Amino acid sequence: MSSDREMCGGPYGEVSECGDPAVFEVRRHDRSSLPVCPLHLGPSLLMGSGVLWPPEISLVARP
Numbered sequence: 429m430s431s432d433r434e435m436c437g438g439p440y441g442e443v444s445e446c447g448d449p450a451v452f453e454v455r456r457h458d459r460s461s462l463p464v465c466p467l468h469l470g471p472s473l474l475m476g477s478g479v480l481w482p483p484e485i486s487l488v489a490r491p
């Protein structure tokens with residue numbers, strides 16, 4: 429069943445090539461938060477552009 433859940437933005441937050449539902453949102457500097465799936469949470473913290481450090485992460489959906 430499809431829903432209005434946000435899709436993962438991928439580890440870089442630029443292109444969405446993942447397609448999984450987002451479970452976390454990573455706050456970023458000067459741009460909108462990056463929605464990511466559990467798999468891409470780690471990579472997005474390390475490689476996403478504008479990610480705050482230390483990271484600020486919100487749980488936005490059930491895994």
Ligand SMILES: [Zn+2]
Nearest residue numbers: 436446465468
């Ligand atoms: Zn993903």
